[in-house]
Amino acid sequence: MAESDFYTEHLTCGLCLSIFTDPVTLLCGHSFCRRCITGAVNTRGRCPQCGTAVAPGQTCLPTNHILKSLGEKAREAGRKATQRGHESAEVAGLCPQHQERLKLFCVTDQQLACIICRDGENHQGHKFKPIKEVAASLRKKLEAFVKRIADDIDATERLVNTQTEEIGKTKDKVQQLTTQICRQFEEMHQFLRKREDQITNDLKHKEEEMSETLNTMETALSESRVLQAKVASVLDITDSDKFVKSWTEDNAMGTSERSFRPRANELQAVRRSSLSLGPYDSHLQFFMWKEMLQVIKPRAEPLSLKRGSAGITVSDDGRSLFCTPKSKGFGQTWHSVTNRAFSVNEFSSGQHYWEIDVGHRRYWELGIKDNFLKYDGRKYSTRCLSVVTELSFAGRPRKIGIYLNCTSKKLSFYDADNMTHIQTVSPGTLSSPLSAYFNIRCRTPDPNPMTVCWY
Structure with missing residues (x-):
């Protein structure tokens, strides 16, 4: 005996003929659904199965949990059996509701149907076609759809190939332009670096000129101090004879005295304000830009x-x-x-x-x-x-x-x-x-x- 049949036979309420829900057991030993037995006792006052008298208070009985648990299992087994039946029917090409072969297609509901379904209330007034006819029509549509997909794939592949070629051309063009741009910027950089070196060298030259002037001043100062000390040593002689004799014997001193001229008038200090680059002090970038206009290509x-x-x-x-x-x-x-x-x-x-x-x-x-x-x-x-x-x-x-x-x-x-x-x-x-x-x-x-x- 199948599991579902066993549950159906032994767990069915004698009044509602359904599997127990909230079952209770009378003193006589028979079991019913609580709702079913309550109504029967209130009407007849006896057990519906054996006729034993049942007092009205005897319906307030505890739930028979064993039967309740078995009833739930019975319902679950029934659901599974129904599901397996539907699956078997689908595999066999049968209508799950009527177990008839699915020979028709409901155009209205867009689903398969059997002859009984066609005549039933759910499909009243619907349009039906034979499955073979529908299959042929659908096959043509799908074949056309597949062709459209294939055409689209071909077109997309052509676009991909074209784009790939363009990317290759673009990469070559980018490389060419990058080389050209780098070369042109390098020309400008070389010009700017050259002018920078020229201007900084000009500043260094001016600084060196100032240092050379200082060296000339210091040399003149040293020579003047030596001459001063020599003349002062002669002046320190107090004896007139010795003083004149020293003067006449030292021809160099006499020559120096006759040829001496003040050096300070000849030497002029370089003032800070004289160190200037002209407009490059304040308008360096502007003048560089104007100079670059003469060397950039193309020229005006x-x-x-x-x-x-x-x-x-x-x-x-x-x-x-x-x-x-x-x-x-x-x-x-x-x-x-x-x-x-x-x-x-x-x-x-x-x-x-x-x-x-x-x-x-x-x-x-x-x-x-x-x-x-x-x-x-x-x-x-x-x-x-x-x-x-x-x-x-x-x-x-x-x-x-x-x-x-x-x-x-x-x-x-x-x-x-x-x-x-x-x-x-x-x-x-x-x-x-x-x-x-x-x-x-x-x-x-x-x-x-x-x-x-x-x-």
């Missing part, structure tokens, strides 16, 4: 401008622009004129940088053709391939720096006084060769030129 060169605009005048050296608006004649009423100009220098490859001193001008456009930075007196904006973008740049630079990288096809704008980045645009395709572009506007004759410098 003129950026010649094309002539030909009716409203613009180019200076003789080709580096400055003047706005020359037209007048009506009498009364000198001037028209506001927009004047465009391009550089003679053209760019087709590499990197290029130039600066424009815009001063306090209230309107200008600077860059290359169709790609430029604009200031209209109130705000800044960029134009790149007909797309205008307003900027939130709050500064008011007096000098604009423009950097053109033909390789990466990027055009950057800077405040050239402190090299603050303003904006970078990407024209994409650049028609070669390119020229620097300038556009200025004024209403009166322009006393201040717009100066251009190319590096």
